[in-house]
Amino acid sequence: MIAREEIAQIVQEFETDLAQAGSAEALEKIRIKYLGRKSRLSRMFAKIPSLPPREKGVLGKELNVTKQKIAAKLEEKSQQNAQAEEGMDLTFPGEKISHGGRHLLSRVLEDICTTFENLGFSVKEGAEIDDEWHNFSALNIPLEHPSRDVFDTFYLNLPAQGKGKLLLRSHTSPSQIHFMEEASPPFAIVSPGRVYRPDQVDATHSFMFHQVEGFAVSEHIRFSDLKGVLLRFAKTYFGPGVELRFRPHFFPFTEPSAEVDISCFSCAARDSDEKCSICKGSRWIEILGCGMIHPHVLSACKIDPQRYRGFAFGMGVERIAMLRYRIPDIRLFYENDVRFLEQFRS
Numbered sequence: 001m002i003a004r005e006e007i008a009q010i011v012q013e014f015e016t017d018l019a020q021a022g023s024a025e026a027l028e029k030i031r032i033k034y035l036g037r038k039s040r041l042s043r044m045f046a047k048i049p050s051l052p053p054r055e056k057g058v059l060g061k062e063l064n065v066t067k068q069k070i071a072a073k074l075e076e077k078s079q080q081n082a083q084a085e086e087g088m089d090l091t092f093p094g095e096k097i098s099h100g101g102r103h104l105l106s107r108v109l110e111d112i113c114t115t116f117e118n119l120g121f122s123v124k125e126g127a128e129i130d131d132e133w134h135n136f137s138a139l140n141i142p143l144e145h146p147s148r149d150v151f152d153t154f155y156l157n158l159p160a161q162g163k164g165k166l167l168l169r170s171h172t173s174p175s176q177i178h179f180m181e182e183a184s185p186p187f188a189i190v191s192p193g194r195v196y197r198p199d200q201v202d203a204t205h206s207f208m209f210h211q212v213e214g215f216a217v218s219e220h221i222r223f224s225d226l227k228g229v230l231l232r233f234a235k236t237y238f239g240p241g242v243e244l245r246f247r248p249h250f251f252p253f254t255e256p257s258a259e260v261d262i263s264c265f266s267c268a269a270r271d272s273d274e275k276c277s278i279c280k281g282s283r284w285i286e287i288l289g290c291g292m293i294h295p296h297v298l299s300a301c302k303i304d305p306q307r308y309r310g311f312a313f314g315m316g317v318e319r320i321a322m323l324r325y326r327i328p329d330i331r332l333f334y335e336n337d338v339r340f341l342e343q344f345r346s
């Protein structure tokens with residue numbers, strides 16, 4: 001057979017085989033059959049040296065071109081197969097990439113802090129591991145005082161250091177002490193973070209939760225400043241229609257002290273007689289504790305109580321988030337169930 005005809009025949013056979021090759025293995029077989037050492041093309045290459053010089057160059061060139069064409073077609077087919085295997089359709093819309101977002105609690109915590117930053121407060125975080133001095137004594141909660149029970153906490157099994165036993169702070173108020181030990185007035189600070197209490201876990205209690213502490217000290221601060229700041233916060237955060245109610249209360253570290261309620265936004269929004277599930281029909285919802293910083297606390301931080309006064313407040317972040325987003329159970333925050341969390345993705 002004339003070499004050219006033989007080549008044409010090989011190429012034709014190759015095309016037929018190739019069209020039927022559906023898998024990578026089938027393609028490999030075809031590659032061996034047409035380009036392998038024992039292929040017809042290889043045998044034809046082997047004959048070249050015995051040809052007359054004129055034909056050598058022509059056939060050599062033709063064989064090389066054929067070989068390259070076959071290799072290129074094999075490659076193309078192998079790519080098509082790979083795409084078909086993955087079911088790839090380049091016109092198909094892309095898969096949605098699900099990316100994470102901030103946890104609702106982080107967002108609420110930041111929103112609260114931002115509201116106070118806009119009123120001139122700076123943000124300073126405190127440490128979660130603290131000592132008895134900062135969590136209790138400096139806050140005017142003496143060792144034998146019953147109010148220590150209210151702020152009871154977890155103790156660390158480590159040797160006591162200079163300022164009493166080590167513990168997990170049970171409120172963010174120790175941040176007041178840490179800051180005031182170092183700073184001189186005037187200042188206005190908010191301090192967010194985690195706190196711990198040995199509480200039985202239920203729909204409204206957890207052994208760990210978050211608070212935002214706020215405090216400001218200067219020569220001229222009065223209770224009315226505290227009221228103004230908290231009213232501005234409540235209106236910004238819960239809506240302009242919200243009102244505040246200050247109820248006398250006791251905290252060892254403030255005098256006078258108050259608990260603050262906001263008017264129930266849920267009642268305001270509806271006019272049915274049915275008992276409101278948020279305020280339980282009382283029309284007010286407690287959101288925080290506050291007061292004028294006790295002179296003993298200022299003295300403990302070496303700030304002269306004759307010259308300076310301050311106010312302080314502390315609020316629970318989970319509680320605020322539950323109110324604002326109508327979340328019925330505190331445990332939902334910590335279970336990491338994406339079906340819950342993604343409803344609040346920002």
Ligand code: PHE
Pocket residue numbers: 170171172173213251254289290291312313314315
């Ligand atoms: N530390 C108090 C609590 O955890 C809240 C509070 C802070 C009250 C500052 C008054 C002033 O309940």
